[in-house]
Every structure is written in C-alpha cells, then in structure tokens.
Amino acid sequence: MALTSEQNAYCAWLASAGLPPGKLRYLLDIFHDPASCYQAFQQNSVDFSEILSPRFRILLERNADSEKLMNFIRIMKNNEIQAFHYNDDLYPGRLKQIPDPPAILFYQGTISSLENRVIAVVGSRAASYSGQKATRKLTRELSSHHISIISGLATGIDTCAHTGCLDGGSPTIAVMGCGLDMVYPAVNTALRDQIIIQGGLLLSEYPPGEKPTGWHFPVRNRIITGLADALIMMEAKIRSGSMTSVQHALEQGKDIFVYPGDPSSEYYEGNHQLLREGGIYFTSAEDILEDLHWLDNPSPVGQNSDCSACGITMTPEASAVINALKPGILGFEKLSSVSGLEPSKLMGTLTVLQINGIIEVMPGKQYQLKR
Amino acid sequence: MEDIMSKTLSFGVDGVNGYPVHVEVFSMNGIPAIDIIGLPDTSVRESKNRIHAAIINSGKSIIPKRITVNLAPADIKKEGPSFDLPIAVGVMISMGQIAPNPEQDLTHTAFFGELSLDGCVQPINGALPMVICAKENGIHEVILPEKNAREVSCIQGIRILPVNHLKQVVDYCEGTVKIPPQEQISYEKLKCETVTTVDMSMIKGQKGARRAIEVAAAGGHNMLMVGVPGSGKTMLARCIPSILPPMSFEESLETTRIHSISGKLSPDSGLMVIRPFRSPHHNASVSSLVGGGQNAQPGEVSLANNGVLFLDELPEFPRASLEALRQPLEDGFVNVTRVRKQMRYQSSFMLIAAMNPCPCGFFGSTRRTCRCTPQEIRKYLDRISGPLLDRIDLQIEVDSVPVNEINDSGVSESSAAVAARVRKARNIQLERYFGTGKHCNAQLTNADVQRYCTPDDEATRLLNAAVETLHLSMRAYQRILKVARTIADLEGNSHINSGHIAEAIQYRELDQKYWR
Numbered sequence: 001m002a003l004t005s006e007q008n009a010y011c012a013w014l015a016s017a018g019l020p021p022g023k024l025r026y027l028l029d030i031f032h033d034p035a036s037c038y039q040a041f042q043q044n045s046v047d048f049s050e051i052l053s054p055r056f057r058i059l060l061e062r063n064a065d066s067e068k069l070m071n072f073i074r075i076m077k078n079n080e081i082q083a084f085h086y087n088d089d090l091y092p093g094r095l096k097q098i099p100d101p102p103a104i105l106f107y108q109g110t111i112s113s114l115e116n117r118v119i120a121v122v123g124s125r126a127a128s129y130s131g132q133k134a135t136r137k138l139t140r141e142l143s144s145h146h147i148s149i150i151s152g153l154a155t156g157i158d159t160c161a162h163t164g165c166l167d168g169g170s171p172t173i174a175v176m177g178c179g180l181d182m183v184y185p186a187v188n189t190a191l192r193d194q195i196i197i198q199g200g201l202l203l204s205e206y207p208p209g210e211k212p213t214g215w216h217f218p219v220r221n222r223i224i225t226g227l228a229d230a231l232i233m234m235e236a237k238i239r240s241g242s243m244t245s246v247q248h249a250l251e252q253g254k255d256i257f258v259y260p261g262d263p264s265s266e267y268y269e270g271n272h273q274l275l276r277e278g279g280i281y282f283t284s285a286e287d288i289l290e291d292l293h294w295l296d297n298p299s300p301v302g303q304n305s306d307c308s309a310c311g312i313t314m315t316p317e318a319s320a321v322i323n324a325l326k327p328g329i330l331g332f333e334k335l336s337s338v339s340g341l342e343p344s345k346l347m348g349t350l351t352v353l354q355i356n357g358i359i360e361v362m363p364g365k366q367y368q369l370k371r
Numbered sequence: 372m373e374d375i376m377s378k379t380l381s382f383g384v385d386g387v388n389g390y391p392v393h394v395e396v397f398s399m400n401g402i403p404a405i406d407i408i409g410l411p412d413t414s415v416r417e418s419k420n421r422i423h424a425a426i427i428n429s430g431k432s433i434i435p436k437r438i439t440v441n442l443a444p445a446d447i448k449k450e451g452p453s454f455d456l457p458i459a460v461g462v463m464i465s466m467g468q469i470a471p472n473p474e475q476d477l478t479h480t481a482f483f484g485e486l487s488l489d490g491c492v493q494p495i496n497g498a499l500p501m502v503i504c505a506k507e508n509g510i511h512e513v514i515l516p517e518k519n520a521r522e523v524s525c526i527q528g529i530r531i532l533p534v535n536h537l538k539q540v541v542d543y544c545e546g547t548v549k550i551p552p553q554e555q556i557s558y559e560k561l562k563c564e565t566v567t568t569v570d571m572s573m574i575k576g577q578k579g580a581r582r583a584i585e586v587a588a589a590g591g592h593n594m595l596m597v598g599v600p601g602s603g604k605t606m607l608a609r610c611i612p613s614i615l616p617p618m619s620f621e622e623s624l625e626t627t628r629i630h631s632i633s634g635k636l637s638p639d640s641g642l643m644v645i646r647p648f649r650s651p652h653h654n655a656s657v658s659s660l661v662g663g664g665q666n667a668q669p670g671e672v673s674l675a676n677n678g679v680l681f682l683d684e685l686p687e688f689p690r691a692s693l694e695a696l697r698q699p700l701e702d703g704f705v706n707v708t709r710v711r712k713q714m715r716y717q718s719s720f721m722l723i724a725a726m727n728p729c730p731c732g733f734f735g736s737t738r739r740t741c742r743c744t745p746q747e748i749r750k751y752l753d754r755i756s757g758p759l760l761d762r763i764d765l766q767i768e769v770d771s772v773p774v775n776e777i778n779d780s781g782v783s784e785s786s787a788a789v790a791a792r793v794r795k796a797r798n799i800q801l802e803r804y805f806g807t808g809k810h811c812n813a814q815l816t817n818a819d820v821q822r823y824c825t826p827d828d829e830a831t832r833l834l835n836a837a838v839e840t841l842h843l844s845m846r847a848y849q850r851i852l853k854v855a856r857t858i859a860d861l862e863g864n865s866h867i868n869s870g871h872i873a874e875a876i877q878y879r880e881l882d883q884k885y886w887r
Contacts, residue, residue, distance in 0.1 A: 347873070
C-alpha cells in the first residue's frame with residue numbers, strides 16, 4: 001500500500017540522516033516504520049543511547065528539524081516521488097535476500113513493473129558503437145518477450161539498454177545514484193520522462209536532494225543486480241565500474257551472461273576475462289531465454305518483422321535495395337553498384353525504406369536490413 | 372637656376388576603388404633634400420631612396436636641390452610603392468632632366484609602378500581598380516609595369532603602355548621612343564585560353580558525394596562534409612569551382628579587384644576566369660577571415676567572393692571566427708570597420724566545410740575503430756553552433772574509397788558534363804526569381820520557401836512521415852524543401868515530387884538520430 005505524503009517524508013527524513021543501511025534496518029526492526037521512529041525520537045519516549053552508539057545518535061540529532069520534514073513533503077509532492085521501507089508490503093521480496101539490502105527506497109513511476117521478469121544489463125559508459133548497437137538490439141528482443149530491463153540510466157550501455165527495452169514495449173527500471181529530484185545525467189532527461197510514460201520505474205536508495213556522489217554508484221549497483229533475475233554484461237574494460245556489478249551478482253548468486261564482443265578490441269577485455277572465469281556465453285536473446293528456461297513465454301510483442309505489414313508498395317528500386325542488403329551491411333558506394341541504382345534514385349529509395357523501418361542507417365553511410 | 376614645378380598624375384587605392392593622386396614636385400635652391408608630403412606611409416617615404424638610385428641608373432643625374440613632393444589630395448593616407456614611378460618622372464621634369472616633347476601631352480597620362488634601385492619597374496598591387504578609375508576620370512593612357520599589363524588588358528577605352536625600365540619612360544616622355552601598347556584581350560578569349568587544373572573525372576568512386584556537390588552547386592547551397600581522414604573531402608571541394616557556372620565579366624571584375632588589391636594575383640595573370648577557391652587554415656584569426664588589420668584589408672571571405680570558401684576541420688576553427696562568418700553568409704558582403712577606415716567588401720561565396728565525425732576521426736569508419744566516448748563526440752559536434760549550421764543546407768557523410776575500388780571503378784564523369792546540368796538548373800532559377808534580386812535557391816528565405824517550394828500531396832506525406840520517424844527539426848524541414856527545389860530544377864521539373872523530397876532528406880545527415 002502506498003504511503004501518505006507525511007509517511008513519505010518520514011522515510012526521507014530517516015534516509016537523509018546518513019546512517020548506513022544496516023543501522024537503518026536495525027531501527028526499523030525496533031520501530032517498524034520511519035514515522036514511529038521519528039515520533040519516538042522527538043518525544044524522547046525511547047532511550048536512543050541504548051539503541052545507537054553516540055556517533056549515529058549525533059547524526060540523527062543533527063537531522064531532527066521539522067522544517068526539513070516540511071521541505072521533504074513539498075519536494076516529494078512536486079516531483080511525485082514516493083517511498084517504501086523494509087517492513088513495507090511494497091518492498092520486493094528478492095531484494096531482502098541480498099547481503100546488505102537497502103532499508104528505504106524512493107521511486108517514481110509504476111512500482112508494479114518490479115513484478116515482471118527482470119534482467120539487469122550493465123556495461124561501460126564510454127561504450128563502443130558496436131556495443132551500443134548490440135545492446136539496443138538485445139534489449140529490444142528481450143523486451144518483446146515481456147522481460148523488463150533494469151539498469152543505471154548512465155550514458156553508454158545503460159542508455160541503450162533502457163531505450164532498447166522501451167522500443168520492445170516492456171517497462172524498464174532505472175536505479176539511480178542520487179536523489180530522484182536531481183537531474184542526472186542531464187542528457188538522459190528525455191529518456192527519464194519516457195521511462196515513466198511507458199509505465200517504467202525510477203528507483204533510488206538516496207533521499208531527495210542527495211547529490212550524485214561518486215561512491216553512490218558502485219553501491220547502487222547491488223540494487224540493480226538484486227532486483228534482477230540475471231545479469232548481462234555487455235561491454236567492459238578490465239578496470240570498468242561495471243565489474244562491481246558482476247561482484248554483486250556473484251555474491252547474490254545471480255546468473256551472469258557475458259556478451260562475446262570482438263576479442264581484439266580493448267572495449268571487451270573485461271568481457272573475455274569474465275568468459276574465461278566462467279561467465280555464461282550467449283549470442284542472442286534466445287540463448288538467454290533458453291538458459292533461464294523462459295522459452296515458454298507467450299509470443300513476442302509484434303515488432304516489424306514483415307515488410308508487407310509496413311504498408312508501403314514495393315517499388316522495383318526498393319526491392320533492388322533490399323535484395324542487395326540481404327547478405328549484410330553495405331556502404332553507399334557498394335550499395336549503388338550492387339543495386340545498379342543511380343545515386344539520386346538510391347538516396348530517395350533509402351529514405352523511403354528508412355522511414356518505413358525496413359533498413360537501418362549507421363554512421364559512415366552504412367546500411368543494413370532491420371531484423 | 373630657376374625654380375621649376377611639375378605635375379604628374381597617378382592613382383591610389385582605397386578599399387577596392389581607385390582615386391586620382393596628383394604628384395606635384397617643386398624644386399628650389401637650398402640644402403639638397405627630397406621631402407615627400409601628403410600623408411605618405413613608410414613605403415612611400417622610402418621611395419626617395421629608390422628613385423634616387425633609379426634615376427641615376429637610367430642615365431640621368433640628380434641635381435642638388437631642395438625638392439618637395441606633394442601627393443594631393445593631402446588628407447588621404449597614401450600607401451604602397453606604386454607612386455615611385457610618377458614621383459621619379461615628376462622629379463626629373465622639375466629638375467629639367469627630362470625635356471618633355473611639346474607634342475607629347477602628358478596631362479592625360481597616368482603613371483604607376485614601383486622602382487627598384489637599378490631602375491626596373493616592378494609590379495604593384497591594385498592595378499585593376501586604378502586603371503578602372505583612370506578610365507572613369509577621362510585619362511587616355513596609363514604607363515604601368517609590364518607584369519600588371521595582362522591584369523588590366525580587358526579594360527576597353529584606355530591605352531595601356533607596359534614598361535619594364537625607367538629609361539623607357541624617360542625616352543617616351545622626351546618623344547624619342549614609342550611604347551607598344553598592350554593588346555586588348557577580351558574576357559571571352561581569356562575564358563577559352565584558361566584550363567582548369569582539377570576535374571571531377573579525377574575523383575574515383577564517391578558517387579553519393581559527387582551527386583551532393585552537384586546539387587550544392589546547382590542551388591548555390593552551402594555544404595558540410597563529414598568523413599574520416601583521407602576520404603577525399605578536400606578533393607571534392609576543390610572540384611566545385613569547376614562545375615559552377617562560369618563567372619560573368621562583372622563578377623570577374625568584382626573578384627579580380629579584391630585579389631588585385633590584396634596582391635593575390637600571380638604576375639602576368641589576366642582577369643580571373645576560374646572561380647576562386649580559398650581554404651584558410653583553422654588557425655586563421657577573425658580579421659584574416661572577414662577582413663581587417665590596420666588598413667582594413669579584405670579577408671578570406673572576400674577573396675572567395677563569387678567562389679568557394681573551404682573550411683577544413685570546421686570544429687577546430689575558433690568559435691569567434693565561425694560566428695563572424697554569419698554576416699557575410701547572410702548578406703553577401705562584410706563591413707570592416709577600423710579606426711581610420713570603414714570598408715565594405717563583397718563576399719558572396721559558397722561555404723564548403725569539412726570535418727571529422729569525432730575527435731579521433733574514425734567514428735563510423737569501416738576500417739578502424741573509433742576511440743572516442745559518446746560525450747567526446749557530442750562535445751566535438753557541439754562546437755559548431757546552431758545558427759551557423761542553420762546556414763548550411765546540405766550535410767553529407769563521405770566514406771573513404773577502398774584501394775581496390777579506386778582501380779576498378781572506371782572513368783568518372785568530367786566536370787564539363789556536370790557543369791552543363793548545373794548551368795541548366797541555374798538558368799531555371801534565374802528565370803523564376805527574375806526581378807526579385809535573388810538568383811539561386813540558396814538565397815530563399817522561409818517565406819520564399821512557402822511560395823516557391825510547394826511539394827505535391829504525396830511528397831508532403833512523405834516529408835511529414837520523415838519528420839516523425841527520423842526526428843527532424845523544423846529547421847531541417849525548411850532546408851529539405853529548399854534542396855528538393857534544387858533537385859527538381861536539376862531534373863527540369865517545375866513540381867516537387869516525393870522522389871525529390873526523399874533524396875533531399877538524405878542530405879540532412881547531422882539531423883539523424885545517431886549523431887545526437
């Protein structure tokens with residue numbers, strides 16, 4: 001059951017004190033919910049010196065300010081941020097099974113999207129183009145099998161994972177490393193809105209107002225893997241931050257799928273190390289579904305698989321281009337000579353095919369049939 | 372000895388226009404010296420040393436007298452060594468070293484030229500505007516350096532007498548020798564004589580890019596080429612002057628004037644027949660690009676007048692330089708304002724820019740992997756401001772041609788064949804915009820686009836679908852219509868159909884989603 005705005009604010013109050021998750025869970029064990037904890041603390045009805053060491057008590061005392069509470073109510077109302085805590089019905093069961101689960105979580109969007117089958121997709125922020133493309137394709141396919149993708153809303157692979165999932169039609173979940181009222185990363189503001197619109201969820205362990213500090217991100221990775229049934233590592237160098245996700249997944253006992261990128265590329269060094277250490281090899285969405293025994297799933301959400309469904313009339317030029325592209329990727333020049341079309345005609349045909357989603361254009365004037 | 376006064380006529384240059392300068396020399400008794408007055412700059416003041424040696428080396432001598440040289444009008448600053456020759460002639464006349472033949476009427480003769488110490492007459496900058504001004508002032512003949520003669524040989528109605536030594540001038544004034552006048556060379560003849568050095572047939576493969584520059588040339592559109600290093604962007608740009616319609620006589624005069632005053636004409640060259648191609652390096656300063664300096668000199672945009680301004684490595688240009696291009700791109704001229712001078716230079720040019728797709732240069736290359744992060748690529752692309760991009764109608768990607776295709780791609784079409792199609796399209800445009808002051812599609816404003824570029828129903832549907840699926844901006848929408856107009860003109864079609872629109876959409880590569 002969703003909390004009232006005041007209860008939300010008590011959650012934010014407790015989370016903003018700066019206590020480690022373990023201590024917060026301990027307080028919730030005693031008081032059951034943040035509201036009663038606040039009451040007890042304000043009214044001095046419980047002797048906190050017996051519960052908390054002086055260090056943590058000071059943190060709580062510093063945070064005790066009724067103005068702050070009002071502020072939280074306002075911010076959370078304006079940004080439609082809600083919260084739930086460890087003893088709440090909303091708290092996802094599988095998160096309780098990980099080491100050091102978060103005591104309080106804040107969210108925007110549709111909480112029920114956590115009930116889907118969820119796969120975490122992680123990878124480098126400075127990802128290669130091929131890695132980004134593969135991510136988008138894979139997540140689109142998984143999404144069309146009603147699988148939600150959870151990731152971290154960072155640039156690079158994370159962004160591709162979310163957009164791919166949105167393209168496939170399933171809701172996607174993003175776990176952030178800062179307060180949900182913060183705009184970070186700024187480039188993904190539009191994506192964030194889209195996630196909410198398409199019934200997805202934004203989650204954070206950090207209360208509103210918390211800045212995106214560097215150490216937040218590896219810590220929030222445990223929530224990404226904790227909420228997922230399996231982890232897919234798309235692209236990482238040896239010393240990538242994404243490797244902490246793999247550590248978390250190992251501790252939590254999740255399956256780790258590793259995308260086998262180009263072995264000669266430095267972008268995939270981490271992937272190949274993981275494969276040597278026993279990561280699960282896969283090449284397609286089907287491989288993952290099979291390994292997770294999810295193949296019984298209903299048929300995928302209809303994606304443009306058939307050209308006749310797109311409602312365009314096949315001109316001879318269009319079929320010439322499609323036939324030329326059947327063997328694989330071609331550049332403009334090659335396409336022109338294989339299809340036998342004049343450049344001006346070819347450009348026009350490409351536009352029509354592109355608009356109708358039959359071909360895909362890649363940087364460097366490379367064209368490919370969409371599958 | 373008596374005091375004698377002499378007057379000779381010369382011309383100076385202010386901006387791109389000439390103005391008459393009367394060189395008055397007065398010699399009197401006194402401490403021997405030559406004074407030059409009338410706001411001379413250093414190079415004019417130094418001319419007294421040059422003429423001294425040159426007069427002696429032409430077989431005459433300097434009589435020790437007090438000589439005052441006045442360059443009238445006295446309130447305009449005189450620059451450059453072109454006054455050497457009239458001063459030398461004036462000095463010799465006033466000292467009685469030259470006895471002008473009474474039959475030689477020198478009052479309608481203008482002189483200009485730089486002297487070297489041995490008496491040779493050296494070429495000068497700005498001969499063309501000076502001669503044009505001389506003609507307008509009713510001057511019958513000009514005596515000028517031999518190396519400048521071809522430059523002005525197209526001007527009719529004035530006698531051009533080329534000389535290469537001061538001795539010739541002395542003899543001419545005394546009436547003992549005739550100087551053979553420079554033969555008139557008509558602009559049409561000059562056109563036939565000139566051969567272009569680059570030709571479209573030298574480009575192998577690159578069919579897409581060839582088509583794009585044809586469209587750009589046909590509509591006078593500015594173009595941006597994005598491509599990996601070595602993909603032939605510079606070569607493609609160099610070919611553009613060869614497919615543009617040839618310059619008219621007026622255009623040629625306008626452009627040659629600017630090159631003449633900047634000293635960019637090679638000696639013995641006539642009027643410029645081939646459209647200029649300027650490619651300033653990206654460390655160019657703002658004033659070298661748009662004009663400036665102490666004397667408000669024309670910059671690269673004016674040197675590229677009626678031609679092509681090619682900016683390679685566009686993002687490497689300083690922001691200020693690129694933003695300064697906005698006025699000349701919009702108006703076709705630049706106002707250069709300095710403390711002492713205000714100049715307006717013509718600068719209507721086609722902007723052709725080239726850039727790498729990312730800092731390392733290999734984003735999207737099929738041959739090498741790109742090492743750049745998405746942020747780096749975004750930052751790199753963002754160095755080009757929206758307003759500048761707004762003035763560039765065509766944006767295309769150029770991929771390098773593999774070696775094996777260079778060898779087997781056969782003979783490419785020559786510039787002449789492309790130029791013929793371009794000229795046809797331009798004629799259609801001239802006819803359509805007759806009386807509106809515009810002459811090509813690139814100059815259309817948004818209101819004009821509404822009026823002249825109306826696609827048919829099917830084309831409109833296609834364009835709307837493209838805006839939706841390819842996430843094109845309103846800005847792109849206008850550009851696509853403009854370019855589609857040009858494509859239709861190339862085809863000789865008065866209506867814009869879906870084929871034209873579909874092709875035009877391909878020239879908006881930077882608007883494609885994957886860049887952003």
